[in-house]
Structures are given as structure tokens and as C-alpha cells.
Amino acid sequence: GRGAAAGAAGDSRRQRSLGMNMEADHMVVVMDERATELQIETVVARLVELGMDVHRSTGVTRTVLGVVGQTRPDPGLIEMFEGVHEVLRISEPYKLASRTFKPDNTIITVGDVRIGGDEVIVMAGPCSAETEQQVRTTAAAVRRAGAKIFRGGAFKPRSSPYSFQGLGEEGLRMLRDASTAEGMALVSEVMDISQIPLIEKYCDIFQVGARNMQNFTLLKELGHVRKPVLLKRGIAATIEEWLLSAEYVLSGGNTDVILCERGIRTFETATRNTFDISAIPVVKKLSHLPVLADPSHGAGRRDMVAPMARAAVAAGCDGLILEVHCDPDRALSDGAQSMFPAQFDRLMAELRIIAPAIGRSICLEPVARRGWGS
Numbered sequence: 533g534r535g536a537a538a539g540a541a542g543d544s545r546r547q548r549s550l551g552m553n554m555e556a557d558h559m560v561v562v563m564d565e566r567a568t569e570l571q572i573e574t575v576v577a578r579l580v581e582l583g584m585d586v587h588r589s590t591g592v593t594r595t596v597l598g599v600v601g602q603t604r605p606d607p608g609l610i611e612m613f614e615g616v617h618e619v620l621r622i623s624e625p626y627k628l629a630s631r632t633f634k635p636d637n638t639i640i641t642v643g644d645v646r647i648g649g650d651e652v653i654v655m656a657g658p659c660s661a662e663t664e665q666q667v668r669t670t671a672a673a674v675r676r677a678g679a680k681i682f683r684g685g686a687f688k689p690r691s692s693p694y695s696f697q698g699l700g701e702e703g704l705r706m707l708r709d710a711s712t713a714e715g716m717a718l719v720s721e722v723m724d725i726s727q728i729p730l731i732e733k734y735c736d737i738f739q740v741g742a743r744n745m746q747n748f749t750l751l752k753e754l755g756h757v758r759k760p761v762l763l764k765r766g767i768a769a770t771i772e773e774w775l776l777s778a779e780y781v782l783s784g785g786n787t788d789v790i791l792c793e794r795g796i797r798t799f800e801t802a803t804r805n806t807f808d809i810s811a812i813p814v815v816k817k818l819s820h821l822p823v824l825a826d827p828s829h830g831a832g833r834r835d836m837v838a839p840m841a842r843a844a845v846a847a848g849c850d851g852l853i854l855e856v857h858c859d860p861d862r863a864l865s866d867g868a869q870s871m872f873p874a875q876f877d878r879l880m881a882e883l884r885i886i887a888p889a890i891g892r893s894i895c896l897e898p899v900a901r902r903g904w905g906s
């Protein structure tokens with residue numbers, strides 16, 4: 533008994549030392565109708581031993597225990613006790629990522645771009661940096677159409693080791709030069725902790741790919757960098773797991789996490805992934821963090837990217853990240869889902885109609901720029 537109590541105290545000390553304002557954890561233990569007094573008392577004793585306050589409500593047929601405390605007993609463990617009917621967790625398992633903890637939207641500033649404010653921010657660029665010319669041409673095209681942030685991969689997490697793996701540092705240099713030339717910030721994927729210094733040198737935002745959403749070593753390390761982290765949802769991750777991954781970065785001290793829905797794997801095969809648009813309002817409700825949408829990976833086909841992008845903006849995302857390529861039919865990765873610059877241009881024009889309809893703004897400049905023949 534004594535040992536367990538000391539362990540519980542150590543746990544809350546650890547949480548405090550993480551700088552977390554650990555508000556109380558709440559759960560409700562519903563006992564069986566036929567639970568005996570001894571069973572009820574055993575559960576209460578164990579919860580008290582875990583450092584929880586237990587408020588017992590003895591009804592005519594059932595006893596219900598309200599449980600509050602600084603530690604987080606495993607509900608599944610309590611459910612295994614004799615006489616327990618059900619354990620309901622009331623508070624979320626993540627704190628720093630939750631709206632309960634921070635009710636106001638988080639706005640992340642990258643240069644003069646604000647992510648999470650009224651403006652819908654569009655990030656666009658090729659899946660991978662391939663050549664100097666490809667990067668330059670694509671950057672100019674997306675910037676002209678209204679993109680505020682340039683995207684492009686130099687380290688690619690390909691399903692097959694025989695697929696194009698990215699140009700590495702040479703790709704980062706191309707991406708940086710084009711971003712600077714066009715006056716855009718740059719986001720690029722970091723696959724491993726060893727790549728952090730290199731990505732940090734060239735990029736403004738670290739992208740954590742879907743396949744790395746639960747690379748906890750990487751997430752912990754990104755808790756210590758001073759640049760924002762764009763965290764994609766894992767291919768088979770629940771929203772709760774996704775927010776717990778964000779919590780890893782936040783609890784390390786980096787408050788600038790941007791979430792990105794990019795489609796999940798379901799039984800459907802008509803699209804590359806199933807783009808979970810409902811995740812947008814769900815996460816906006818649960819969390820104060822900005823939520824982006826990536827309909828390129830969500831749909832996997834360029835003819836379906838624009839409808840999904842329109843829907844994502846209508847659903848309330850704070851921005852989009854889109855794959856655009858100057859010559860997508862010859863792209864070395866994700867060509868099928870990469871838009872032609874003209875398609876991207878048209879999509880931006882449509883978003884300029886949709887965004888204001890839901891009280892959001894979006895880049896309005898390009899029309900004037902086009903008039904000057906740039």
C-alpha cells in the first residue's frame with residue numbers, strides 16, 4: 533500500500549516538473565447492481581491508494597463513485613475489479629493540447645503569416661524537390677496564385693525503399709533558395725532526430741509525416757526546437773492518439789504545433805486514403821491548435837483534390853497544404869495527386885468565394901499581380 537501511494541505522489545511530482553498545470557483528472561466508476569459492500573470498499577481503497585478523492589453516491593440499486601485527483605489511474609485497470617460495471621473517463625488524456633486547458637485559439641506566427649487566425653493559409657509546392665528548375669518554377673506559380681508558405685520534401689518517407697528517396701540537403705538548398713526568392717516561408721519533412729539540425733537550418737516549419745506521428749523520440753526532440761511543428765495525422769491514428777502526439781511536442785516546451793489531417797486508411801479503395809473532413813470540426817472543438825487539411829494525400833488523385841480542398845475550407849480548417857508541380861506527369865513522387873499550376877490557380881479563385889461565406893479571409897492579391905503581367 534505504502535509503495536503504491538509513494539508511486540502516485542511521484543507521478544504528480546513528475547507532471548508538475550513538466551511545467552504542466554495538471555488540473556484534476558475526473559472519472560466515474562459505476563458499480564454493478566449486485567456489487568457487494570466489500571467490492572465497493574475494495575475499489576474505493578485502491579483509488580484512494582492511487583491518490584484520488586472518491587465521492588461515493590449510494591443509490592437504491594447502484595453505487596456510483598465520482599473520482600477526482602492529480603494522477604491518472606488506468607480506467608481499464610479499475611474496470612477489472614470485481615463488482616465494477618463501467619468506468620467512464622470524463623477528462624481528456626491530453627492537457628496542453630486541449631481547449632479545456634486553453635480556451636482561445638492558438639495563433640502561430642511564421643514571418644508575417646499568422647496560422648490559426650481569420651485568414652485561411654495555403655501552403656503549396658511539390659511533393660519532392662527534384663531539380664532547381666522544377667522547384668523554382670513551381671514556387672513562382674504557387675506564390676502568384678496566393679500560397680503563403682512553400683512546401684517540398686527533401687527526405688521522403690516512401691513505402692518502398694526502391695522509390696525516390698529525396699535529394700537530401702541539396703533538395704533543402706533548392707527549396708530554401710526558391711522560398712527566399714519568392715518571399716515565402718518553407719515547410720519540409722523531418723524523418724529522424726538526426727535530420728533536425730539540417731531541417732532547422734533551411735526551413736521555417738518542421739513537418740512530421742503521417743508515418744512518424746508516433747515516433748515519440750522525434751516528437752520529444754521537437755519539443756525543444758524553436759520553430760513550429762506541422763504534425764500530420766497518422767494513417768491509422770485516432771484523433772485522441774493524434775492529440776496525444778501533439779502533447780509530446782507541447783510538453784517539451786514547444787507551443788507551436790499545427791495539426792494536419794491528411795486522410796486515414798479505411799476499407800475504401802476508390803481514393804488513396806479516406807479524407808476525414810469530420811476530423812476538422814472535431815479537432816477544432818477539442819483543441820485550440822490550428823488545423824490544416826492536406827487533400828492531396830487525402831484523395832491521392834488530382835481530379836479530386838479541389839473538391840476536397842473546397843470542402844475542407846467550408847468545414848473550417850485554418851489552412852491547406854497542397855501538392856502542386858510544374859509538370860506533374862513527370863514528378864518523381866506523388867505525381868498523380870499533384871495539381872497543375874492552372875488547377876491550383878482555379879482552386880484559389882474558388883476558395884476566395886468560399887472562405888468569406890464562413891467568415892474567413894484568404895489571400896486576395898494575385899488578381900492585381902496578374903494584371904501587371906508577373
Ligand code: PEP
Nearest residue numbers: 659741742743764794829
Ligand atoms: C508529404 O507531405 O509528401 C507526405 C509524405 O505526407 P504524409 O506524411 O501525409 O504521407
Ligand code: MN
Nearest residue numbers: 659855865866
Ligand atoms: Mn507527397
